[in-house]
Amino acid sequence: MSNLLASASERIRTIPxxxxxxxxxxxxxxxxxxxxLRADRVVNPIGLPGxxxxxxxxxxxxxxxxxxxxxxxxxxxxDWSPGAPLLYAASFYATGGAREGTVRILNTILGCLGxxxxxxxxxxxxxxxxxxxxxxxxxxxxxxxxxxxxxxxEPPAFFxxxxxxxxxxxxxxxxxxxxxxxxxxxxxxxALIRPEYLLVGVAFAVLALVREWRRRGWRSGAxxxxxxxxxxxxxxxxxxxxxxxxxxxxxPLSTGGGKALYVGSFLPADGDYQRVKAILVKRxxxxxxxxxxxxxxxxxxxxxxxxxAVRYPDLPRDSALGKIGKQNLRDEIENHPLDYGAMxxxxxxxxxxxxxxxxxxxxxxxxAQRLLLAFGLAGLALLAWRRRWEAIAFAIPIATITAVxxxxxxxxxxxxxxxxxxxxxxxxxLTTGIGWIRARSGARRSGGAPAQGGAQP
Numbered sequence: 001m002s003n004l005l006a007s008a009s010e011r012i013r014t015i016p017x018x019x020x021x022x023x024x025x026x027x028x029x030x031x032x033x034x035x036x037l038r039a040d041r042v043v044n045p046i047g048l049p050g051x052x053x054x055x056x057x058x059x060x061x062x063x064x065x066x067x068x069x070x071x072x073x074x075x076x077x078x079d080w081s082p083g084a085p086l087l088y089a090a091s092f093y094a095t096g097g098a099r100e101g102t103v104r105i106l107n108t109i110l111g112c113l114g115x116x117x118x119x120x121x122x123x124x125x126x127x128x129x130x131x132x133x134x135x136x137x138x139x140x141x142x143x144x145x146x147x148x149x150x151x152x153x154e155p156p157a158f159f160x161x162x163x164x165x166x167x168x169x170x171x172x173x174x175x176x177x178x179x180x181x182x183x184x185x186x187x188x189x190x191a192l193i194r195p196e197y198l199l200v201g202v203a204f205a206v207l208a209l210v211r212e213w214r215r216r217g218w219r220s221g222a223x224x225x226x227x228x229x230x231x232x233x234x235x236x237x238x239x240x241x242x243x244x245x246x247x248x249x250x251x252p253l254s255t256g257g258g259k260a261l262y263v264g265s266f267l268p269a270d271g272d273y274q275r276v277k278a279i280l281v282k283r284x285x286x287x288x289x290x291x292x293x294x295x296x297x298x299x300x301x302x303x304x305x306x307x308x309a310v311r312y313p314d315l316p317r318d319s320a321l322g323k324i325g326k327q328n329l330r331d332e333i334e335n336h337p338l339d340y341g342a343m344x345x346x347x348x349x350x351x352x353x354x355x356x357x358x359x360x361x362x363x364x365x366x367x368a369q370r371l372l373l374a375f376g377l378a379g380l381a382l383l384a385w386r387r388r389w390e391a392i393a394f395a396i397p398i399a400t401i402t403a404v405x406x407x408x409x410x411x412x413x414x415x416x417x418x419x420x421x422x423x424x425x426x427x428x429x430l431t432t433g434i435g436w437i438r439a440r441s442g443a444r445r446s447g448g449a450p451a452q453g454g455a456q457p
Contacts, residue, residue, distance in 0.1 A: 023128045027119055027135060034115050034139030038108040041149035045104060049150035051297075055080055057151045060088035061098045075302050076317065078247060079256035082239050083193030084153040100151060107148045107155035114159040114420060115139050121166050122424045125383060125390065126431060134427035137372075141423065142365065143416050146357030153193055154416050160190040161197070162420040165393055168204060171224075172211060172389070180208065180224045184231030192235045194417065195253040196404045201232045203396045211389065249316070258322025259305060260408035264347070265328035267339060271347050273409060280304040329407075347410035348402060354412050355419070372419070372426050379425030382432055394421050 046053075059077065062068050063085055070077035091106045092098045118138045122131030138144060138158075147155050164186035171179035187201035208228050213221030236252065243251040262276075269275035274291035281287050281299055284307050289296040309320035332340040354360045355369050384391035398418050405414040415422075 020128070023132065026132055027116075030119075030132065030135045030139050031112055031115055033136075035108065035112050037140065037145045038111050038148045041145055042101060042104040042108055044149070045100070046146065046149040049152070051301075053150040053152055056084055056088070056153060057100060057103075059085035060092065060103070060151070063089035064092040064098045076255070078243060078251065078254055079259065079318065081153055081193060081195050081254045083189065083191075083235075084151075084156055086192075087156055088151065103151050104148055110156055110159040111144060111148060114144075114162060117159060117162045117166055118420060118424050121162055121421075122427050124166070124169060125379075125387075125424060126428045130424070130427045130431045133431055134424035137423040137427060138420065141355075141419060142359035143355040143357050143419070146359070147416065152413075154413065157190050157193045157197075157417045158420055160186050160193065161397065161417050162424075164190055164204075165397070165421065168208070168393055169390060172208075175215075177224055177227055180228040181231040184228035185234060187228075188232040188235040190417075191232075192239065192253065195257075196401055197397070198236070198252060199404065200397045200400050203400055204393075205229050205232065207392060207396065247316075255316070255318035257408070258318035258320070258325060261325030262305075262308070262321040262328070263325075264406075264408035264410065265325045265332065267328070267332050267336065267343060271343055271410065272350070273411065277301055277304065280308065344406045348406050351402065351405045351410040351412060351414045356413055356416055360412075372422060375426035375429040376422035377425075379428035379430075379432075382428055383425065394425060397421060 055074075058074055059070050059080055059082075062071050062074075069082070069085070070080075088103045088106070091102050095102050115135050115138050119131040119135035122134035144155075144158055147158075164183050167183035167186055171183055183204065184201075187197065187204055191197040191201050205225050205228050209221045209225040211221075212224045240250070240252050243249075243253075247255075263269075263273050264271045266276045266279075269279055272291070274296065277299070278289055278291045278296055280301075281289050281296065281304065284304055285299070287299075289299070305321060306317060308324065309315075309317045312320035312323055315323065352373055353369065354366050359365050360369055380391055380394060383394065398421060401414060401418055405411075
């Protein structure tokens with residue numbers, strides 16, 4: 001492991017020699033822009049960040065002040081993923097106080113580190129120009145800046161997910177067993193932050209097994225996979241043990257999956273949380289409130305879902321909601337397969353169609369989001385054509401989380417972490433296209449064949 005750290009230190013030290021001073025200067029300017037935009041959110045945070053931000057603030061503060069996961073009046077604390085609260089509580093310990101500004105500063109730092117990681121991904125995929133375009137995209141992408149101003153679970157994963165994918169590609173290249181510990185640990189941390197990424201970690205373990213088995217045989221494949229899985233479980237298992245003690249049942253990271261399945265399978269509400277909540281308010285409170293309205297947001301959803309779960313009083317609340325969700329799912333597939341399939345398509349479109357924050361709710365923001373997705377798909381296709389294994393590594397998180405969202409909750413927050421991979425893919429398509437146009441233009445002027453290769457700064 002010390003050799004790996006020494007190698008990483010050497011690579012950082014030789015960045016100017018490997019990438020050129022002009023590239024380093026441009027990257028530094030991009031980092032400054034990204035830092036300033038995020039620092040503005042530190043000073044001017046989101047005014048009404050929502051219920052989720054309040055929940056994560058409560059959890060982190062109670063961990064720091066009382067050593068408990070949530071205050072006594074906080075119901076169903078295990079519905080919330082533990083990674084962000086644990087990290088934020090650690091920042092409180094490090095600075096000697098539970099201040100929300102500390103979390104926003106931490107997320108600003110992680111966001112800037114994420115810019116560097118995405119630059120490295122872009123360089124690996126295509127060229128220095130691709131790395132710079134990808135880094136610039138991450139630096140100014142409005143949802144990343146918006147979320148810095150709210151205490152949510154996603155911002156730490158803006159660093160850990162692209163870092164995990166980069167570390168996986170790096171370990172595959174080095175072919176040293178110990179190198180697989182780093183991507184395993186990073187995927188484990190990402191899962192601790194967002195539990196749906198447990199499936200992503202498992203998928204990468206399978207990919208590592210297949211990759212190494214094909215190259216060096218099943219013994220080597222089993223060995224590197226065991227190391228990756230061991231590191232992956234390292235941050236996960238302690239919380240699983242805690243859950244077994246506290247909840248008296250096996251819960252890998254968090255409950256809440258049952259509620260998500262119930263909402264996502266609710267065909268009359270098109271699987272949309274706001275519409276489900278509005279229907280439950282009408283059913284149990286007799287009030288007709290518009291989805292997305294301030295009046296609906298002011299209604300505490302916990303009692304509503306508690307009343308739904310009463311259908312199975314012998315089960316924990318989340319298990320009861322999950323059972324109802326499975327029944328809904330089975331009924332809709334058997335009785336209304338076309339309607340259910342159309343709902344899945346609409347949910348995926350909602351998930352990817354826009355981003356988090358007011359800037360992305362505008363017409364210009366929606367256009368920008370869809371252009372990014374179009375370029376991202378083109379970049380993935382180019383990558384699949386040139387380097388199949390790396391394309392698979394990028395496709396696994398995108399496809400896995402999209403599938404999870406289709407079945408459960410499909411809010412646009414689901415795409416936010418994945419955009420750290422979509423943006424470098426879009427940069428691949430953009431720089432490859434520009435390189436092709438420049439080569440064709442040069443060939444016409446010279447009367448020769450177009451040169452091959454991408455643009456370099």
